[in-house]
Amino acid sequence: MRAPTPGRQRTGIVVVAAGSGTRLGHGMPKALVPLAGQTLLDHALRGVIDSGVADELVVVLPPGDDRLDRVCRAAADRSGTPVATVPGGAERNDSVRAGLAALGIVDHVLVHDAARCLTPPAVFARIAAALAAGGTAVVPGVPVADTIKAVDPAAAAALDIPDAAVVTGTPDRSGLRAIQTPQGFDAAALAAAHDLAAGWDRAAAAAITDDAGLMERAGHPVLVVPGDPAAFKITTALDLLLAEAVLARQDTTDPHPGALMADRPLIPRTGIGIDVHAVSTDPERGLWLAGLHWPGEAGLSGHSDGDAVAHAACDALFSAAGIGDLGTHFGTDRPEFAGAPGVRLLGEAARLVRAAGWEIGNVAVQFVGRRPKFGPRRTQADAALTAAAGAPVTVTATTSDGLGYEGSGQGITAYATALVYPASANLAG
Numbered sequence: 001m002r003a004p005t006p007g008r009q010r011t012g013i014v015v016v017a018a019g020s021g022t023r024l025g026h027g028m029p030k031a032l033v034p035l036a037g038q039t040l041l042d043h044a045l046r047g048v049i050d051s052g053v054a055d056e057l058v059v060v061l062p063p064g065d066d067r068l069d070r071v072c073r074a075a076a077d078r079s080g081t082p083v084a085t086v087p088g089g090a091e092r093n094d095s096v097r098a099g100l101a102a103l104g105i106v107d108h109v110l111v112h113d114a115a116r117c118l119t120p121p122a123v124f125a126r127i128a129a130a131l132a133a134g135g136t137a138v139v140p141g142v143p144v145a146d147t148i149k150a151v152d153p154a155a156a157a158a159l160d161i162p163d164a165a166v167v168t169g170t171p172d173r174s175g176l177r178a179i180q181t182p183q184g185f186d187a188a189a190l191a192a193a194h195d196l197a198a199g200w201d202r203a204a205a206a207a208i209t210d211d212a213g214l215m216e217r218a219g220h221p222v223l224v225v226p227g228d229p230a231a232f233k234i235t236t237a238l239d240l241l242l243a244e245a246v247l248a249r250q251d252t253t254d255p256h257p258g259a260l261m262a263d264r265p266l267i268p269r270t271g272i273g274i275d276v277h278a279v280s281t282d283p284e285r286g287l288w289l290a291g292l293h294w295p296g297e298a299g300l301s302g303h304s305d306g307d308a309v310a311h312a313a314c315d316a317l318f319s320a321a322g323i324g325d326l327g328t329h330f331g332t333d334r335p336e337f338a339g340a341p342g343v344r345l346l347g348e349a350a351r352l353v354r355a356a357g358w359e360i361g362n363v364a365v366q367f368v369g370r371r372p373k374f375g376p377r378r379t380q381a382d383a384a385l386t387a388a389a390g391a392p393v394t395v396t397a398t399t400s401d402g403l404g405y406e407g408s409g410q411g412i413t414a415y416a417t418a419l420v421y422p423a424s425a426n427l428a429g
């Protein structure tokens with residue numbers, strides 16, 4: 001992280017997503033765990049990017065796991081916001097230092113935990129505003145609802161009661177706050193505090209659970225501004241269930257917690273998908289298109305079966321629901337989808353869309369190509385794709401009058417539109 005220069009204040013955000021997720025029990029890094037059809041990191045990055053605060057964005061990932069790197073690339077592609085990635089370290093402090101080192105010229109730094117993936121954009125804006133007003137260290141906090149007891153486990157040793165502790169005091173909870181992220185800092189002060197901590201032994205480093213604690217140890221005052229209940233940390237399976245419940249009620253016209261289903265307009269949304277596949281040079285590869293096998297026709301190249309019609313339908317559904325794209329869910333880094341039938345992908349896409357709180361109205365697809373002769377099997381194709389999606393799918397075909405790669409028989413392009421609507425809506429009135 002380089003020193004800032006005079007002029008407009010610049011803000012960098014470091015998203016720490018290097019946790020193992022052991023307590024969630026999914027057998028994968030925590031940031032990769034699915035939540036309503038997307039990863040925790042997908043949700044976290046949406047809040048960060050939509051806040052509009054970041055001039056630079058760095059995500060710290062588990063070393064050697066390119067699945068999360070792909071999530072970051074997809075978020076950058078969707079939003080147009082550059083997202084840099086760096087591998088994390090053994091301790092949280094190591095991971096934050098790696099993120100800070102990857103930043104360029106910034107005046108302020110916000111450090112955010114990807115496990116707090118439903119943090120609304122307004123919290124980021126609140127922290128940034130407090131820093132702009134002169135704060136050196138600013139954290140969001142919410143009032144503590146539970147009664148808190150200070151305890152001494154050693155004092156209960158003589159009682160021979162497993163895991164018991166003796167209460168030594170009851171703090172006044174009006175003066176307590178549960179601290180969340182993002183936490184914001186003067187960039188130079190935070191870098192100096194981390195440099196100071198770099199020489200600590202492992203036990204001392206592990207005792208600092210957040211960057212605000214590190215700044216306290218360095219002698220800086222830390223301000224607390226209002227946080228948000230939606231910014232809770234997902235650590236256990238119960239937390240994940242709570243997040244699912246929050247998203248089930250949230251306003252999906254505004255993809256962040258806080259606006260509830262009851263407050264949103266129950267209107268449909270549309271999406272567009274385009275897919276292109278070249279004719280394969282493998283003479284053994286048969287043609288699968290619109291969910292059907294076409295004997296005697298040259299197949300299409302691709303990671304799965306090359307069904308451009310089914311793939312375009314998937315992308316249209318993902319677009320309408322706002323949950324990524326074909327590469328996000330079925331990319332070439334997913335070996336389980338190698339050679340997968342297009343109808344299988346469409347069925348899975350429909351499941352993901354419904355898991356995100358949407359129902360499917362219909363999907364319409366048109367493909368452009370010289371072959372195959374589609375008219376005689378159109379109704380059969382409609383039936384196959386409709387069965388896969390669990391909603392009406394219709395397919396039409398056209399040629400390009402001999403123009404382009406479609407006209408020369410080198411490939412096929414499919415264009416799709418999809419309509420989805422909130423699952424709770426009764427559009428019939």
